[in-house]
Amino acid sequence: MAEVMLNNLVVKRESKSFVDSLHAILTHTGQFQGTKYLLSGYTGMAFKLSVHRRLLPMSVTAYGQWGEAHRPGIDNLGIFTIWDGGRTRHSTFDYYQLDAVQWVKRSLDEGKGVIYWIPEFGVIHGYDDDDCIFYLQDGSSKEPQILLYDNFGLNFTGFWYCQIFGEQIPIPKQDMLLESLRLAIEDWDIPYRLLPDQNIASGRLAYDVWVQALRSGDYDPSGATYLLESYCQSRNEIRMYLQDMQGIWDELDQAYSCYDQLGTLIHQMRGFMIQQEDKWTLELDAAEKLAKVLMEAKALEEQAVHFFRMISVNFPDLKRSTVPRWGAHSAR
Secondary structure, three states: OOEEEOOOOOOOOOOOHHHHHHHHHHHHHOOOOOOHHHHHHHOOHHHOOEEEOOOOHHHHHOOOOHHHHHHHHHHHOOEEEEEEEEEOOOOOHHHHHHHHHHHHHHHHHOOOOEEEEOOOEEEEEEEEOOOOEEEEEOOOOOOOEEEEHHHOOOOOOOEEEEEEEEEEOOOOHHHHHHHHHHHHHHHHHOOOOOOOOOOEEEHHHHHHHHHHHHHHOOOOHHHHHHHHHHHHHHHHHHHHHHHHOOOOOHHHHHHHHHHHHHHHHHHHHHOOEEEEOOEEEEOOOHHHHHHHHHHHHHHHHHHHHHHHHHHHOOOOOHHHHOOOOOOOOOOO
């Protein structure tokens, strides 16, 4: 086929860019019929929190090695997936680029969009062989962006990444819920997802790094605002996700109560931002006030994760308790 365009696939920026992109693709294929906050919850993406020591904007997507960070959530939906990515400076990049262009086109021929690092994450939803271009969306504009095949993967970050999706097997909703709570526990407990680099903290430690940056005054103002906006959105997604799951386990209802209280704090946090020239920014005197509220939020989230642990121990966890024949990691 010389040209393909998935016209009914529309990305809308509301959540983390990966979730926005994934929701657009899976609702288009009919593999997910729920709300975006449900997808964010089931995949565990809502629980991810990463903070750079200077609150740089990249904090929001610096939650780990992307392929490995995204895989558990896609597995939890029962969907087959393949991804590839790396550094464009590697000498083999040209070969991977040529190969990726072909399998991205095959996915589009099958009617399935492709997640692509623009940056941030967006969706390739069409191509034209005559002009050797892809069409992609980032959710911020109704007009598609144009990407030359020759420029596939090239961007100012020096990283490239794309991901395609295949068939799906049904997984009981309660099983998906339980696994999402276990993913939340993992993300809360692991302090650094990008070792040996320790400039970006995750989970529980991310709160401390965030507060330290605010109190030191050495932080990126635009990044601080973007991080806060993303945080408020993701924690609101968790609250709505757990609200929908009430009545399954008593401990889950208690965890929901924690996030419901956190919702009040989020309302306060949003009040620390003001709009200037069509952009949101932190008030000049907001740093210390925000730091204090973040520590309250951390305590509530710690309590919620405690309830997640109480639920988790009541059920077998074969994914984490079964040691493969070759040890912790299978042979490659």
